[in-house]
Amino acid sequence: MSDVAISTEGLVKDYGPTRGLAGLDLEVRTGEVYGFLGPNGAGKTTAIRLLLDLIRPTRGKAVVLGLDPRTDGVVLRRRIGYLPGDFAVDGRQTGAELLTYLGNLRGGVAAARIDELAQRLDLDLGLRIRTLSRGNRQKVGVIQAFMHEPDLLILDEPTSGLDPFLQHEFSDLAHEVSADGRTVFMSSHVMSEVQRTAHRVGMIRDGRLVTVERVEELRERSMRKVEIQFGGPVRAQSFVGLPGVTDLRVNGSVLRCRLDGRADALVKEAARHTVVTLSVEEADLEELFFHYYDQSDEAGGAA
Amino acid sequence: MLRNVFTKWLWDARRSVLVWTLAIVVVGGGYAAFWPTINTPGIQEALESYPQGLREALNYDDLSTASGYLTASVYGLIVALLLVVYAVSAGTRIIAGDEEASTLDLILAHPVSRIQLALQRFASFVLSVVIIVSVFWLGMLALIVPAQLDDISTGQFAAMHVHLVLFTSFFGAVTYATGAATGRKSFAIGIGSGVGVLGYFAQGIIPQLEGLEWVENLSPFHWLIGGDPLRNGLQVGDCLLMLGLVGAVVMWGSWAFSRRDIAV
């Protein structure tokens, strides 16, 4: 198997006058969990549906598992597990009926394998799908994507509607796939989820890939909001200019700032005073995005 | 029944097929059971006094025989219209209904080609028509003695019902193809029932206008009963025409379906 699972080159998709993708260059390596992160309307779903040949590109090309989705669709899709962003199925059937049918379309999936996954996600397959809660319906979607152990999983916001416990369970599933040498490509809005699950993150905005990062590096660099409550008033001056510290505000004995990168300098400076409480909050996705986009815009402008 | 696209579609349609079968057997059989009442001197005289135009419009040109009566009331009208409605509703479900419910995406992400999916489902629809029309055929055979239909043979009934299957498949094909090509339920229903209404007028009303007699040749209702299969047996020309059109329309719809984007 080649070491590239998905590659796209200049993929453009126009929906009439609106542009869904504006030249997407993507490379997902075999065996990794790749998080595809972007705000609403960025083009994540569009890219995913192009890879499955559900829609056709205006320009550009995609190669998935060494095959062209356009001409080798059937062969290719046999090796893919797909979870749509809006997992909708006929609600009159039970989970077991649906999964049996979908398994049969793939040449059969052992009932034991389906049951094992259902147990793991704590789902009752005997119920009619329309009677399930949203999260439980999503579990059916997750099971159908994983059950036949495909070489490549393409998942559009897989954890939407799942509670935190199941989000962790999902991460484990994805890691197992990757440990097996198989590939996961998943879209998300949620940075924390991607950080937990993925090895690499591609950020997309306005139909273009803005940056690709290794999650470990991202974690080190990602911005945090820090709030320190001291035993008595402190002076702002001693904290100004510490590496990674921005947006510094000191209000009596409370210090608030943003921290980018290593916490060392800030902690050491704070340790000179009496620290009552210390809270570090991860910047939410929105802030992170704007931070990165500003940077990349600057870099682009300077070049 | 969950083996493949073909069986799954039929399985999902089971309730609808059951209900339509019952409705058609009851309504068609009910009309047929009226024959002994119609076939009395008082009524026959009353019917003959209808204006010629009205009788032609209603296909009432020959109500003095059981086959003429059944053709006019059951096969050319009430059952034909019921089957058109079934064909339009089922034909819409094949692709457009599934797509508008956002449930088509998932199936097409499986290892089935679009053409395979569409053709298997259409074949399944045709089988559902065969089931409905066959049960109805058995119902009519059971009525031969009690409803005094004995001037029509089993074979003549069979010929009529073959026409019925092709006629219904034609409307299913038109509706399916419109839905497959556009992905829109409203277009599928509109075109399917529009062709039905036009076809109905083209057979009963328009040909009465001076110089427009030829229009009836364009009507599916004419292909259904114009050759009077209940009396003359299978009309090979009409059947081949319907078969050819079903094939062509289905091919066109499936081809258009395989080329376009699937809506979310």
Ligand SMILES: Nc1ncnc2c1ncn2[C@@H]1O[C@H](COP(=O)(O)OP(=O)(O)OP(=O)(O)O)[C@@H](O)[C@H]1O
């Ligand atoms: N069928 C369509 N017709 C017209 N425009 C569309 C269609 N599908 C998507 N778009 C547009 O293409 C752009 C990308 O949409 P897409 O659904 O790929 O975004 P996304 O990243 O998946 O967003 P979300 O996070 O909200 O799911 C959006 O501007 C959207 O309005």
Ligand SMILES: [Mg+2]
């Ligand atoms: Mg989306």
